[in-house]
Amino acid sequence: MKLHPTERILLRLYGLSLLLYPPSVRRRFGRDMRELFADLCRRERSKTGLGRLVAFIIRSLADVTRTALRAHGELMLRSGRKAWRLRHFSRRNSPVSNLMQDLRFAVRSLKRNPLFALVAMATLALGIGANSGIFSVVNAVLLKPLPYQDPDRLVTVWSRYRDTGKGQLSPSEYLDFRDELRTVRGLAAWTPLTVALSGGKTPPQRIVGAAATAELFPALGVDPLLGRVFGQEEDQPGKDAVALLGETIWQTRFGGDPDLVGKLIEVNGIQLQVLGILPGGFRLTDDIQLGRHPQIFVPLGLDEASIDRKERGWHYLNSIGRMAPDATEDQVRAEVQSLAQRFNSDGLYPPEVGYGAFVIPARDEAVAGARQGLWLLLAAVGLLLLIACVNVANLMLARADARRREIAIRGALGAGRMRLLRQVMLESLVLSTIGGVAGLALAHAFCAGLAAWHPVNLPRLAEIGLDITVLAFTLAVSLLAGLLCGCAPAWQAWRPALGQALQEGPRGSSSGAGRQPVRGLSVVAQVALSVVLVLGAGLMLRSLWSILGVDPGIKTDQVLSWRLSLPRARYDTPEKAIGFFDQLREGLSGLPGVVGSGAVRGLPLTGSIGDWDFEIEGRPLVDGQEPQGDWQVATPGYFETMQVRLVKGRFFNEGDRADSLQVALVNQTLARQYWPGENPVGKRIKLMAGPEEAPWATIVGVIGDIRQMGLGHPPRKEFYCPHSQFHRSTGITVRSLGIVVRAEGDLESLAGPIRQLVGKIDPAMPLARLRPMNEVLSDSVSTSRFLALMLAAFAAVALALAGVGIYGLLSYWVSRSSREIGIRMALGADRRRVLRMVVGRGLAMALLGVAAGTVAALALTRFIQGLLFQVAPHDPITFIAIPIVMLALSVMASYLPSRRATGVDPMTALRAE
Amino acid sequence: MDERDSISQHLPLKPVDLLVLMVLVEGDLHGYGIVKQIQKRSSGQVRLLPGNLYGVIRRMIELGWLAECERRAVDEEGDQRRRYYRITEFGRQVAAAEASRLRQVVRDAEVYKLIETEQPSR
Structure with a gap:
C-alpha cells in the first residue's frame, strides 16, 4: 500500500522513538510495532482531521515512553539492580x-x-x-x-503593449482566445465589481465580487456549498438576473438561511435570484493579490453575437483557464504567442502599439x-x-x-x-x-x-x-x-x-595555540555575513527614503476619502447622478470643520484607471497614433480640497455645467507630450468613440502631476473632464466616484455626520469605510516599508551579534594573554602600545570581514535590483557608509577589552605562573 | 505446583489481558487485527496503542499464554507479511478461569442485591 509522505515522516519519527526501548525488546517487536502504528495512522487520517491525527501521534509517543520505561524497569528487576548498573555504566554498553x-x-x-x-x-x-x-x-x-x-494546471492569459506592458483582455480578444486555444480548455473571464446589497431590514451594504463567464467555476473546479453555479443559459444578456453569494455574506446578512437559494435579493436596486452559495474561502487570483474577499458573483453576460471581433479596445477582462490534460505550460505559451502573431498579421492592431499576448501560471499571478x-x-x-x-x-x-x-x-x-x-x-x-x-x-x-x-x-x-x-x-x-x-x-x-x-x-597556556585561527576566522565570517545583511538593508532603506521623498502631487493631511457608487437602477439619467453628487457636496460643506470637498473618478495612489484616445483640434488623426491619456472625471472643489498645484489657467468651478462651455484640464506630463513649449490653455480636444454631436472641450488649465499608481510609479498622462459634462462628450454617466473632504480638527468625529448626511440624501445608499488620505498614502508604500523595516531589524540584530563576537573573542584573548601582556608591560610597553595591540587585532579581523562582505554584497545586491526605487544596487553612498559604520563598531567592540588589558598588573600576571 | 495453582496465581487478570486473550480465542490475529477486534468488542471504548499492546503481548508470551505464528500475508494487503499471534492451551485455561471468576463475582453481586438478577431470555 502506498504511504502518504506525511505518514512516511511520522513512521520514521515513530521508528526513532522506539530507540527508547531496551534493544532486546526493540529487536523482537520493533517491526510489528511500526506496522501497527502505520495501520492506526492510516485509519486516523482517513477518518478524521489533522487535529485528531496530531493528538493520536502525541498519545502514541507518550505510550512508547511509558511502556519503554516499564520494559527497562522489568529488565532491571529481572537482572538485579547491580548487574543493571554495571551494564549501563560500563564502556561496552548499548x-x-x-x-x-x-x-x-x-x-x-x-x-x-x-x-x-x-x-x-x-x-x-x-x-x-x-x-x-x-x-x-x-x-x-x-x-x-x-x-x-x-x-x-491553471493559467491566465494577458495582453501586452509596447508602452503600457501587461494589460487585461478586451471582450473580442477573450472570445478569440477562448474559441481558438487548443491547449487551454474553456478559458473563463471576469471583471471585478462593487455593488450595493440592499433590501430587508439591515442597512444597505457595499460588497465586492465579480462578473464572470459561465466557464469560470468549471475551470477552477469549485463547487458551491448550496444550490448550483450559473451556466451558459444564464450567462446571456437578458437572462442574467442571477447571483451567487459568498458564505460570509450569507452568514452575516442572511443568517445562514438555507432557503435563501432561489429567493430574490436586491443588488444595485435590481432584483437578482440567488442560485447558490460559494464556500467561504473562494477568491479569484486578483482578489488574492489585492486581499479582497469577494462575496457576490454574477454572470458577465457578454453579448457574443453583437461583439465586433475587429474592435480590440476596452480592456477590462481577467482570464483564467485549465490546461488541456496533455498540454504543458510551454505549449500554452507557444500557442498564445502564435495566436497573437496571427492577430497582428490579420491587421487587427496597428504595428505601432506592439501588441503581444502572454501566459502567467495562476499560482504566480496570484502572488x-x-x-x-x-x-x-x-x-x-x-x-x-x-x-x-x-x-x-x-x-x-x-x-x-x-x-x-x-x-x-x-x-x-x-x-x-x-x-x-x-x-x-x-x-x-x-x-x-x-x-x-x-x-x-x-x-x-x-x-x-x-x-x-x-x-x-x-x-x-x-x-x-x-x-x-x-x-x-x-x-x-x-x-x-x-x-x-x-x-x-x-x-x-x-x-x-x-x-x-x-x-x-x-x-x-598564554596563546591557546591552534585554536585562535579558527576563532579569528569565525569572527571574520560573522563580520562578513553581517556586512552583506546590513548593506542589503541599507539599500532598501535608501530606496524607501527616496520613495517617501516623492511628491504625490496632493496634500493628504486632514483629508478623508471614501468611494460611493450609485445604483444604475435608481440613478438612470446623468442628471440624477450629477444631482446626487451636487447635493452631497453642498451638504458636506455645511458640516462643522469641513473646509472643502470634491469627488474624482480615480482617487490618487490607488492604482491604474485606464486610458482614452482623443483628438486635438487642427491636427490630423493618424491611425494607431491617436493622442491618449488616463481619463479622470472630477467635480468642482476636488483640486482645491487635494491642494493640487495649478500651473496655468483655472480649475473646474460651479459654472461648468452640462449646458455651458465644455472644458477640460490636463496634467503637466500630458501637456509636455502634446504641446511641448506651447501653452495648452485654450486648445480644444474631443474624446474618441463619443456620440456624433459630442462637442469639443476647451482646455482651461494645466495642473501639477499626481501619482495615480502609487509613489513608486512615474506619473502618467492624464486629462480631467467635469463630472457634469462628461456624459455629453462620451454618452457615459460616471456613477462611481471617490469623495474627498478636507476638514479641520478631528477627522474621526466627521464619520457620524457624513453617514447621516448620505442617509438623508438616499437612505438606500451604503457607505464604505472612511479612510484618511494619509492612510491611503501610507498603504501605497507598505510593501517597501515592510521589507525595509524587517531587513533593518534583522541587520540590527546581525550588527549586535557581530559586535558581541568581536568583543567576546578579544576579551577572551586578553584574559588568556595576561601573561604575555604582563611581560610586555614589565619590559616597558606603555598603555597606549598595549591598547593599540588589542584594538589592532580587532580591527584586523573586522577589516578582513568587511572586505569579504563588501565583495560578496557587490555580487549579490543585483538580485534585489527590482525592489529598489531610484537606488542603484551598487549605490556608492551605501557601500561607503556601511563599511565605515561596521569598522567603527568593531573599534568600539575592541576598545572595551583593550582597556582591561592595560589594567593588567605585570607583577600579578607573572606571579600567577 | 500443580496446574490449577499455577493458573489461580495469575488471577484476577487485567481487563486488557482478558480482552486480548478472548479475541484470540476466535482465531489467530496480527497486531492491527487485535486492536480492531477489541475496539469493536468494547464498542470503541478500548483503544490500544502499539506500545501498550506489545507490552501485553510480550508479557503473555513470557508467561506462555500466547505464541507467535509464522509471518503470513494479510488478506486485504497481499504484499505485506505480518506476524500473527495464537493463544496457547494454557492461555485459554487462564482466560476461562478468569471468566469463571467473574461469573462468581456477578452471582455474589446478585446475592447481595447490588444488581438485579438477569432473567434468562427465552
Missing part, C-alpha cells in the same frame, strides 16, 4: 543507554553554566524564530496551493509582487541564522577551551574520540532544540502581530500561521543550527592534544 547518559551529561553541564546556556539559547532562538516567522509567511503566500482543484521581497527576507534570515550559529559556535569554543582539562581527563580515562565528539554535538543540539522551541514562540508572536497590525498589503495574509509545514521547517532549521554550531567545537574535540592539555595546568 549505544542507546550511552546516548541517554551523554544527553543527561550535556544537560547537566549546561546547567552548570547557566549564563552561557542562556546567551546561546537566546541567540539561537532569535535566529531560528526569525526563520520560522518569515518562513510561515513564505509558506502561506508562496507555497500553499491556491484554493482551486489542481491549481497548478505577483510579493514573491521577490519574500525570498529576499528568507535569504536575510538565513544569513542571520548563520551569524547566530557562528556566534554560538564561538561561545562553545571558548567554553571548550576552558574545559580542555576536563575533556583531556575524560580522554585519558578512556572516553573514545567519537564519544567526546558526540558529547559536544549533543550539547549543541540540546541548545538548538531549546532555542528552536523558543524560536517557535517568537514566530507565533510574529504571525499574530502580522495578522493584528496589518503592516503590509500581502496577498493571503489571513492564511499566515504555524502549521505542520512550518513546524517541520523549524525542526529542520533547529537541527541544522545545532549541527552547524557544534562543527567547530567538535572538530576541536576530535584532535585534543591530551598530554599538552594536562601539562598546561588549570589556567592554560
Whole structure:
C-alpha cells in the first residue's frame, strides 16, 4: 500500500522513538510495532482531521515512553539492580543507554553554566524564530496551493503593449482566445465589481465580487456549498438576473438561511435570484493579490453575437483557464504567442502599439509582487541564522577551551574520540532544540502581530500561521543550527592534544595555540555575513527614503476619502447622478470643520484607471497614433480640497455645467507630450468613440502631476473632464466616484455626520469605510516599508551579534594573554602600545570581514535590483557608509577589552605562573 | 505446583489481558487485527496503542499464554507479511478461569442485591 509522505515522516519519527526501548525488546517487536502504528495512522487520517491525527501521534509517543520505561524497569528487576548498573555504566554498553547518559551529561553541564546556556539559547532562538516567522509567511503566500482543484494546471492569459506592458483582455480578444486555444480548455473571464446589497431590514451594504463567464467555476473546479453555479443559459444578456453569494455574506446578512437559494435579493436596486452559495474561502487570483474577499458573483453576460471581433479596445477582462490534460505550460505559451502573431498579421492592431499576448501560471499571478521581497527576507534570515550559529559556535569554543582539562581527563580515562565528539554535538543540539522551541514562540508572536497590525498589503495574509509545514521547517532549521554550531567545537574535540592539555595546568597556556585561527576566522565570517545583511538593508532603506521623498502631487493631511457608487437602477439619467453628487457636496460643506470637498473618478495612489484616445483640434488623426491619456472625471472643489498645484489657467468651478462651455484640464506630463513649449490653455480636444454631436472641450488649465499608481510609479498622462459634462462628450454617466473632504480638527468625529448626511440624501445608499488620505498614502508604500523595516531589524540584530563576537573573542584573548601582556608591560610597553595591540587585532579581523562582505554584497545586491526605487544596487553612498559604520563598531567592540588589558598588573600576571 | 495453582496465581487478570486473550480465542490475529477486534468488542471504548499492546503481548508470551505464528500475508494487503499471534492451551485455561471468576463475582453481586438478577431470555 502506498504511504502518504506525511505518514512516511511520522513512521520514521515513530521508528526513532522506539530507540527508547531496551534493544532486546526493540529487536523482537520493533517491526510489528511500526506496522501497527502505520495501520492506526492510516485509519486516523482517513477518518478524521489533522487535529485528531496530531493528538493520536502525541498519545502514541507518550505510550512508547511509558511502556519503554516499564520494559527497562522489568529488565532491571529481572537482572538485579547491580548487574543493571554495571551494564549501563560500563564502556561496552548499548549505544542507546550511552546516548541517554551523554544527553543527561550535556544537560547537566549546561546547567552548570547557566549564563552561557542562556546567551546561546537566546541567540539561537532569535535566529531560528526569525526563520520560522518569515518562513510561515513564505509558506502561506508562496507555497500553499491556491484554493482551486489542481491549481497548478491553471493559467491566465494577458495582453501586452509596447508602452503600457501587461494589460487585461478586451471582450473580442477573450472570445478569440477562448474559441481558438487548443491547449487551454474553456478559458473563463471576469471583471471585478462593487455593488450595493440592499433590501430587508439591515442597512444597505457595499460588497465586492465579480462578473464572470459561465466557464469560470468549471475551470477552477469549485463547487458551491448550496444550490448550483450559473451556466451558459444564464450567462446571456437578458437572462442574467442571477447571483451567487459568498458564505460570509450569507452568514452575516442572511443568517445562514438555507432557503435563501432561489429567493430574490436586491443588488444595485435590481432584483437578482440567488442560485447558490460559494464556500467561504473562494477568491479569484486578483482578489488574492489585492486581499479582497469577494462575496457576490454574477454572470458577465457578454453579448457574443453583437461583439465586433475587429474592435480590440476596452480592456477590462481577467482570464483564467485549465490546461488541456496533455498540454504543458510551454505549449500554452507557444500557442498564445502564435495566436497573437496571427492577430497582428490579420491587421487587427496597428504595428505601432506592439501588441503581444502572454501566459502567467495562476499560482504566480496570484502572488505577483510579493514573491521577490519574500525570498529576499528568507535569504536575510538565513544569513542571520548563520551569524547566530557562528556566534554560538564561538561561545562553545571558548567554553571548550576552558574545559580542555576536563575533556583531556575524560580522554585519558578512556572516553573514545567519537564519544567526546558526540558529547559536544549533543550539547549543541540540546541548545538548538531549546532555542528552536523558543524560536517557535517568537514566530507565533510574529504571525499574530502580522495578522493584528496589518503592516503590509500581502496577498493571503489571513492564511499566515504555524502549521505542520512550518513546524517541520523549524525542526529542520533547529537541527541544522545545532549541527552547524557544534562543527567547530567538535572538530576541536576530535584532535585534543591530551598530554599538552594536562601539562598546561588549570589556567592554560598564554596563546591557546591552534585554536585562535579558527576563532579569528569565525569572527571574520560573522563580520562578513553581517556586512552583506546590513548593506542589503541599507539599500532598501535608501530606496524607501527616496520613495517617501516623492511628491504625490496632493496634500493628504486632514483629508478623508471614501468611494460611493450609485445604483444604475435608481440613478438612470446623468442628471440624477450629477444631482446626487451636487447635493452631497453642498451638504458636506455645511458640516462643522469641513473646509472643502470634491469627488474624482480615480482617487490618487490607488492604482491604474485606464486610458482614452482623443483628438486635438487642427491636427490630423493618424491611425494607431491617436493622442491618449488616463481619463479622470472630477467635480468642482476636488483640486482645491487635494491642494493640487495649478500651473496655468483655472480649475473646474460651479459654472461648468452640462449646458455651458465644455472644458477640460490636463496634467503637466500630458501637456509636455502634446504641446511641448506651447501653452495648452485654450486648445480644444474631443474624446474618441463619443456620440456624433459630442462637442469639443476647451482646455482651461494645466495642473501639477499626481501619482495615480502609487509613489513608486512615474506619473502618467492624464486629462480631467467635469463630472457634469462628461456624459455629453462620451454618452457615459460616471456613477462611481471617490469623495474627498478636507476638514479641520478631528477627522474621526466627521464619520457620524457624513453617514447621516448620505442617509438623508438616499437612505438606500451604503457607505464604505472612511479612510484618511494619509492612510491611503501610507498603504501605497507598505510593501517597501515592510521589507525595509524587517531587513533593518534583522541587520540590527546581525550588527549586535557581530559586535558581541568581536568583543567576546578579544576579551577572551586578553584574559588568556595576561601573561604575555604582563611581560610586555614589565619590559616597558606603555598603555597606549598595549591598547593599540588589542584594538589592532580587532580591527584586523573586522577589516578582513568587511572586505569579504563588501565583495560578496557587490555580487549579490543585483538580485534585489527590482525592489529598489531610484537606488542603484551598487549605490556608492551605501557601500561607503556601511563599511565605515561596521569598522567603527568593531573599534568600539575592541576598545572595551583593550582597556582591561592595560589594567593588567605585570607583577600579578607573572606571579600567577 | 500443580496446574490449577499455577493458573489461580495469575488471577484476577487485567481487563486488557482478558480482552486480548478472548479475541484470540476466535482465531489467530496480527497486531492491527487485535486492536480492531477489541475496539469493536468494547464498542470503541478500548483503544490500544502499539506500545501498550506489545507490552501485553510480550508479557503473555513470557508467561506462555500466547505464541507467535509464522509471518503470513494479510488478506486485504497481499504484499505485506505480518506476524500473527495464537493463544496457547494454557492461555485459554487462564482466560476461562478468569471468566469463571467473574461469573462468581456477578452471582455474589446478585446475592447481595447490588444488581438485579438477569432473567434468562427465552
